[in-house]
Amino acid sequence: MELRIAHLYPDLMNIYGDRGNVIALSQRAKWRGIGVEVRPYSVGEWADPEWPDVWFFGGGQDQGQDIVGADLAGKNGLSLRKSVDGGAAIFSVCGGYQLLGHEYVPEVGPSIPGLGILDVTTRAGRKRFVGNLLVDSPDGPLVGFENHSGRTYLGTSAKPLGTVIAGNGNNGEDKTEGAVQGKVIGCYLHGSGLPKNPWLADRLLGWALERRHRDVRLGPLDDADELAARVQASAVARTRT
Amino acid sequence: MPDALALIANAAGKLTREGLRATGRGATALPGLVALTLDPDFIGALSATLAHGVACVSGTNGKTTTARMLADITRTAGWDPIHNRSGSNLDRGVAAALLAETTWSAEPRGNFGLFEIDEASLPSAVGRLRPRVVVVTNLFRDQMDRYFELDTLAKKIGDALAGLPADTTLVLNADDPLVSYLALRRDAKTVFFGVDDPDVGGVVPQAISDATRCPRCKSPLKYTRVVLAHVGDWSCPSCGLTRPPRDIAATKVTLGSSGSELLLAGTVGNVFESVRVPIPGLYNAYNALAALAAARALDLGLAEAIRALASFRPAFGRLETIDHKGRTLRLVLVKNPAGFNAAIGALLETGRKPRLLAALSDRDADGRDVSWIWDADFEALAPSVEHAVITGLRGRDLALRFKYAGLAKERLEVVDDWAAAIERATTLAPAGSEVVVLATYTAMQALRGLLARAGATVPFWED
Numbered sequence: 066m067e068l069r070i071a072h073l074y075p076d077l078m079n080i081y082g083d084r085g086n087v088i089a090l091s092q093r094a095k096w097r098g099i100g101v102e103v104r105p106y107s108v109g110e111w112a113d114p115e116w117p118d119v120w121f122f123g124g125g126q127d128q129g130q131d132i133v134g135a136d137l138a139g140k141n142g143l144s145l146r147k148s149v150d151g152g153a154a155i156f157s158v159c160g161g162y163q164l165l166g167h168e169y170v171p172e173v174g175p176s177i178p179g180l181g182i183l184d185v186t187t188r189a190g191r192k193r194f195v196g197n198l199l200v201d202s203p204d205g206p207l208v209g210f211e212n213h214s215g216r217t218y219l220g221t222s223a224k225p226l227g228t229v230i231a232g233n234g235n236n237g238e239d240k241t242e243g244a245v246q247g248k249v250i251g252c253y254l255h256g257s258g259l260p261k262n263p264w265l266a267d268r269l270l271g272w273a274l275e276r277r278h279r280d281v282r283l284g285p286l287d288d289a290d291e292l293a294a295r296v297q298a299s300a301v302a303r304t305r306t
Numbered sequence: 307m308p309d310a311l312a313l314i315a316n317a318a319g320k321l322t323r324e325g326l327r328a329t330g331r332g333a334t335a336l337p338g339l340v341a342l343t344l345d346p347d348f349i350g351a352l353s354a355t356l357a358h359g360v361a362c363v364s365g366t367n368g369k370t371t372t373a374r375m376l377a378d379i380t381r382t383a384g385w386d387p388i389h390n391r392s393g394s395n396l397d398r399g400v401a402a403a404l405l406a407e408t409t410w411s412a413e414p415r416g417n418f419g420l421f422e423i424d425e426a427s428l429p430s431a432v433g434r435l436r437p438r439v440v441v442v443t444n445l446f447r448d449q450m451d452r453y454f455e456l457d458t459l460a461k462k463i464g465d466a467l468a469g470l471p472a473d474t475t476l477v478l479n480a481d482d483p484l485v486s487y488l489a490l491r492r493d494a495k496t497v498f499f500g501v502d503d504p505d506v507g508g509v510v511p512q513a514i515s516d517a518t519r520c521p522r523c524k525s526p527l528k529y530t531r532v533v534l535a536h537v538g539d540w541s542c543p544s545c546g547l548t549r550p551p552r553d554i555a556a557t558k559v560t561l562g563s564s565g566s567e568l569l570l571a572g573t574v575g576n577v578f579e580s581v582r583v584p585i586p587g588l589y590n591a592y593n594a595l596a597a598l599a600a601a602r603a604l605d606l607g608l609a610e611a612i613r614a615l616a617s618f619r620p621a622f623g624r625l626e627t628i629d630h631k632g633r634t635l636r637l638v639l640v641k642n643p644a645g646f647n648a649a650i651g652a653l654l655e656t657g658r659k660p661r662l663l664a665a666l667s668d669r670d671a672d673g674r675d676v677s678w679i680w681d682a683d684f685e686a687l688a689p690s691v692e693h694a695v696i697t698g699l700r701g702r703d704l705a706l707r708f709k710y711a712g713l714a715k716e717r718l719e720v721v722d723d724w725a726a727a728i729e730r731a732t733t734l735a736p737a738g739s740e741v742v743v744l745a746t747y748t749a750m751q752a753l754r755g756l757l758a759r760a761g762a763t764v765p766f767w768e769d
């Protein structure tokens with residue numbers, strides 16, 4: 066078995082340690098004897114929609130986000146849509162999450178169109194949400210560090226990833242964090258997100274592998290260290306955020 | 307002579323300071339805060355009376371070491387620097403340093419202000435201090451929960467520097483595109499420093515690319531050499547912006563385990579000087595170049611400056627060593643990916659398999675967001691690690707980082723309690739061997755305090 070990970074714009078969209086998510090997906094596959102290939106895609110390079118099993122799309126600085134937005138308005142945006150239709154998964158964080166939505170509405174000026182792969186819309190907010198983020202969901206808790214000024218609101222097709230216990234999440238109002246729609250996930254969990262939240266990493270692995278392999282069953286790993294890190298970070302989020 | 311308001315602020319700040327000392331508490335930020343509350347222009351008013359003016363040293367990494375090197379250099383030249391040494395480098399730290407070195411009539415007991423300024427505070431600080439020289443070592447990602455975005459920060463610093471009078475000299479790292487671009491926005495004197503040794507750096511861009519894009523036109527930069535992150539021999543094929551000519555350049559860098567040797571190419575009269583930097587690591591060679599460039603900007607003799615450098619001693623947590631129970635603990639302060647990569651680079655240059663005591667915390671002074679560890683190149687370090695004892699308020703995150711970088715389970719151990727972690731790391735190391743302590747700021751303070759109480763010979767550290 067083999068896993069293909071496409072890392073979108075690692076030079077521009079890799080802030081706050083987001084590459085840890087690619088490391089987590091790779092290692093958790095390798096520890097199970099699954100071969101892994103990671104391909105970075107930069108602005109101007111054609112992203113082959115047939116190749117990846119899973120895409121990773123991290124956060125970036127404003128400048129990077131503008132350049133990436135322009136690139137996605139071209140054929141790479143079409144590639145990403147086609148790839149999702151073909152069964153690939155996407156994990157996105159912060160800026161990547163916002164660009165997968167319908168649009169980003171700044172305080173002044175015209176709104177910046179997104180890909181509309183996720184049924185979410187983001188508006189600029191005044192106060193930046195910076196701090197530890199603790200989320201509960203039916204599938205397990207999630208912990209990370211958020212750092213964003215955008216407020217993201219979910220449409221009817223996207224479901225929240227979980228409920229905020231500590232921190233702000235999507236918009237600081239409705240207690241939701243993240244969005245799931247089919248095999249596409251967006252969230253504000255830096256930290257990195259996936260290493261400390263192994264159930265989410267394994268869900269993405271399962272989604273990715275089933276695109277080209279039948280009867281994917283991921284054996285259990287010893288996640289004692291992962292869970293210990295989550296417990297420690299959760300305690301910080303509860304007491305010091 | 308400072309004005310009446312500055313006199314009152316000075317007296318009030320000094321009273322606060324005396325009060326704190328009398329009750330047994332050390333120097334805190336409070337006296338500076340009191341003085342600044344009474345007179346917001348306190349640091350400006352006092353520093354205006356300094357005969358040799360003020361130099362500000364800023365940048366993400368290396369500002370403490372560079373400022374200390376420059377302090378030694380100016381002292382050797384017969385100056386009397388007032389220096390905020392302890393790393394408390396916000397406005398109130400500057401005010402506190404001044405308060406400690408003024409008379410009750412607000413006359414400074416020194417003739418040169420040497421202030422290490424946090425890069426986020428630099429824009430407001432240069433406005434207040436009206437410095438003669440501003441040094442910027444480099445700009446990397448650091449504690450972004452506080453500084454947010456590097457581009458925004460660089461722009462703010464550029465705006466502030468562009469507003470300074472023409473007689474302020476900038477001392478800038480030519481190899482850092484973000485930093486050298488600061489000069490290109492104003493028409494004033496600049497002293498550029500950099501490394502011109504073709505053997506320093508590689509061609510492979512590193513994972514932490516903060517500024518691989520041109521600071522002027524935003525097109526991708528071209529590198530013939532990458533030293534660290536976006537630092538190297540860069541140029542923009544699109545708009546033609548290139549690395550500016552270096553006034554202080556090392557044409558040959560020879561790294562050793564106790565220090566490095568630099569061959570300097572002077573542009574003035576083509577004089578070649580050999581420089582001994584008595585602390586190891588390429589990043590300290592950069593700090594030395596920054597200090598020498600600052601000496602030139604202050605019109606000090608280069609030969610004398612080089613002599614002063616040769617007897618330099620490192621600061622708290624910057625490669626100092628402590629003897630403990632027959633083992634040598636080497637302290638390395640880490641706080642961001644670029645600094646971490648530079649530190650482990652220096653560690654791996656020695657060719658030894660390090661035993662580590664590694665500590666990660668997330669207090670304000672450490673940076674509350676520990677995400678940065680995932681940007682640091684633990685993958686390069688892990689294969690060489692003999693054993694690592696992990697501790698700190700976020701030690702579990704650090705242990706996970708080592709695990710995902712491939713460090714085998716049996717080489718990794720988490721000990722939450724500080725004292726127990728020190729004991730475990732020490733007893734695991736054979737007598738006479740070395741333990742490398744990698745720690746964030748408050749974690750280093752905690753470990754260092756315990757070592758002192760346990761009777762270890764802890765070197766002098768100016769508070």
Ligand SMILES: [Zn+2]
Nearest residue numbers: 520523542545
């Ligand atoms: Zn350019």
